[in-house]
Structure formats: C-alpha cells, structure tokens
Amino acid sequence: MPSVEVMIEAQALTKRFGGTLAVDELSFTVAPGQVTGFLGPNGAGKSTTMRMIVGLDRPTAGTVTVAGRPYREHPAPLCQVGSLLDAKAVHRGRSARNHLLALAQTHGIGRGRVDEVLETVGLSTVADRRAGGFSLGMGQRLGIAAALLGDPAVVILDEPVNGLDPDGVLWVRNLLKGLAAEGRTVLVSSHLMSEMAVTAEHLVIVGRGRLLADTTVADLIARVAVGSVLVRSPDAGELAELLTAHGAALTAVEPGLFQAAGLGAEKIGELARGGGLALHELTPRRASLEEAYMELTREAVEYR
Structure with missing residues (x-):
C-alpha cells in the first residue's frame, strides 16, 4: 500500500523554450x-509540466518534487512514479x-509482474504480438501497463482514454478511481470534460502556462458557471418579456417552455407572482x- 505522504509538489515551476514561455511560475500540489484532473487548452503547458515532473524536461526555474525529491533522485523511479506521456x-x-520485460529488467521486476499488468490492461491474449x-487503443493499454509495472505510489497519465472505445473509457475510469482508493497519487490530463466530471475529485487548470484554478469540481462549477432555469408557463410570452426586462437571457425549447439564464429560480418565481403570471415548472x-x-x-485559449 502506498504511503499517504507521497504527493507531487510544484513550486514556481517555469520552463522556457527559447523565447517561448511554456510554463510560468506554476505552483500546485497533487x-x-x-x-x-490536469486541464487546460492546447498549448497551456500541461505536457511540458508532466515532462518536468518525471525529469524529461529540466525546469528553467522553480522546482517540482515527488515524495519530497526530484524524480531523478529516486533510486527506483518506476516504483515511485508510473507515467504514460506518449503511448x-x-x-x-x-x-x-x-x-x-525490458522495462522490468531495469528495476529488477520479475516476469510475473509483467504478466500481471498485461492481464490488468486486457492485453494477455496479444502479449506476443x-x-x-x-491499434491506438491497444497502444494506450500497453502504455498504462508500463505505468503500472513498478506498482508505483504516483501515477501520471496524459490523455489515457485517447483511442479507447466506451468500454475502455469506463475501464480507465474505474482503474483511476481504484488506484486513488488505494491511497495513490493520481494525476490525469484529458480534454473530455464529461469524463473528468465523473472521474476527478480535484482539478488543476492551467492556461498559457499559468495556474487558473486549483479546486474541486463542485467548487469550480459553483464559482465560475451560472446555471440556467427551465421555465414552463401558459403565460410564456408575457413572462419572457418580464424576465428579459430584468436581464435574463432566454432560449426557446418548445411552445410554453424556455431556458432562462442570468436569473435564479427564486427571482423568476417572485417576478412571475408579482406579475400575476402562472408557472407550471x-x-x-x-x-x-x-x-x-x-x-x-x-x-487563455491560444489556438482558436
């Protein structure tokens, strides 16, 4: 069982490639x-940050550590950090x-563990191909197997569901949740917001190399986005005019039914009552x- 003390810590992490500032004083803890979930638009610096975590890129300034030390200083890094950055x-x-087996031999990992992770990712029947x-999906599974090979305390996966069918996506989702439930530190990047919504508990969001948010999924939704209200009324026309006059943005759904954004349900109810207008929903x-x-x-979108 991994130690509960193992975490990823970035402090003022910065990376320049010539005149391009890819990561700009980024600080966060996983x-x-x-x-x-590690999120951000294309070009936000996610992959560069992940590469710095595992020592593939050297920071221009700042530090990033795993379990209190840089990745390069761990005597058996595959047993500390498992990563999939490029399938x-x-x-x-x-x-x-x-x-x-070639990876396993660098760390004295036995053949039995190789067979075990092949079974875990569903590649046992094609292990000798x-x-x-x-395929792209099979390559992703092999990359995940390599990440799990050393039974690491930290797992870092860059777009792990890329190329997977719905069953494979569900498998990755359950795998990630299972690893976290065992006390491991799990960092995963994805552009699939619907998947992150049901997989991640915490989010680190970056844009143009800088930290935009370090928060839970629920707190981000409550803080950033304002929901809408579905309104059904036999007096829809009059009610729509009233709500629009108070700043609501309306979207028609069907006769007598519309979405109202910019006003809460309580305010809409009060306005309808004040105007003597009926509400059915x-x-x-x-x-x-x-x-x-x-x-x-x-x-923060660089490529529009």
Whole structure:
C-alpha cells in the first residue's frame, strides 16, 4: 500500500523554450487518495509540466518534487512514479511482453509482474504480438501497463482514454478511481470534460502556462458557471418579456417552455407572482463542468 505522504509538489515551476514561455511560475500540489484532473487548452503547458515532473524536461526555474525529491533522485523511479506521456514511445518491433520485460529488467521486476499488468490492461491474449501493429487503443493499454509495472505510489497519465472505445473509457475510469482508493497519487490530463466530471475529485487548470484554478469540481462549477432555469408557463410570452426586462437571457425549447439564464429560480418565481403570471415548472439546471471550464479558460485559449 502506498504511503499517504507521497504527493507531487510544484513550486514556481517555469520552463522556457527559447523565447517561448511554456510554463510560468506554476505552483500546485497533487495529493494522494483522489484523482486530480490536469486541464487546460492546447498549448497551456500541461505536457511540458508532466515532462518536468518525471525529469524529461529540466525546469528553467522553480522546482517540482515527488515524495519530497526530484524524480531523478529516486533510486527506483518506476516504483515511485508510473507515467504514460506518449503511448507511441515503444519499439515497434518488440512484442508487448518484451517491451514490458525490458522495462522490468531495469528495476529488477520479475516476469510475473509483467504478466500481471498485461492481464490488468486486457492485453494477455496479444502479449506476443508486435506493438507496432497495435491499434491506438491497444497502444494506450500497453502504455498504462508500463505505468503500472513498478506498482508505483504516483501515477501520471496524459490523455489515457485517447483511442479507447466506451468500454475502455469506463475501464480507465474505474482503474483511476481504484488506484486513488488505494491511497495513490493520481494525476490525469484529458480534454473530455464529461469524463473528468465523473472521474476527478480535484482539478488543476492551467492556461498559457499559468495556474487558473486549483479546486474541486463542485467548487469550480459553483464559482465560475451560472446555471440556467427551465421555465414552463401558459403565460410564456408575457413572462419572457418580464424576465428579459430584468436581464435574463432566454432560449426557446418548445411552445410554453424556455431556458432562462442570468436569473435564479427564486427571482423568476417572485417576478412571475408579482406579475400575476402562472408557472407550471421552474427547474434549476446545474451548470456542467464543460461550461465552467469554458468560462474559466475563455481568455487563455491560444489556438482558436
């Protein structure tokens, strides 16, 4: 069982590539026991940050540590941090089994563990096929197997559901939750907000290399996005005029039914009562994570 003390800590982490500032004084902590989603638009610095965590890129300034020390200083890094940053980073001529065996031998990990992770990711029946012939989804599974090989306390996955079918997406979701439930530190990036909404408990969101939010999913939705209210009324026309006059933005759904944004359900009810207008339905709609994310990152999108 991983130690509950193991976490990822970034302090004023900065990375420049020539004249490009990819990561700009980024500070955050990824705690154990929960799935942390690492989100941001393309070009936000997510992949560069993940590469710095595992020592593939050296920070221009600042620090990032795992369990209190840089990744390079761990005597058996695969047993401390397992990562999937590029599913294509595999010798195409090797079989899945031999790819994992080559990694295992660098850390004295036995063949039995290789077979175990192949079974975990569902590749046992194709373990002796060349990885170069794998589909995108199979390559993702092999990358996840490599990340789990050392039974690490920290798991870092960059877009792990890319190329997976719905069953595979569900499998990854349950895998991540299971790893977190075991007390591991789990950091996962994704552009699928619907998946992050049901997988992650905490979010670190970046834009243009800077931290935009370090919060829970529920708090982000409550703080950033304003939900709408579904309104049904036999007096829809008059009610729509009244609500619009008070700043609401309306979207027609069907005759007598519309969505109202910008006013809460209580205010809409009070206005309808004051105007002597009937209400047959008044249903608040909670904003989605996607809506909250889009609102937060609106000014941080580099590639439009």
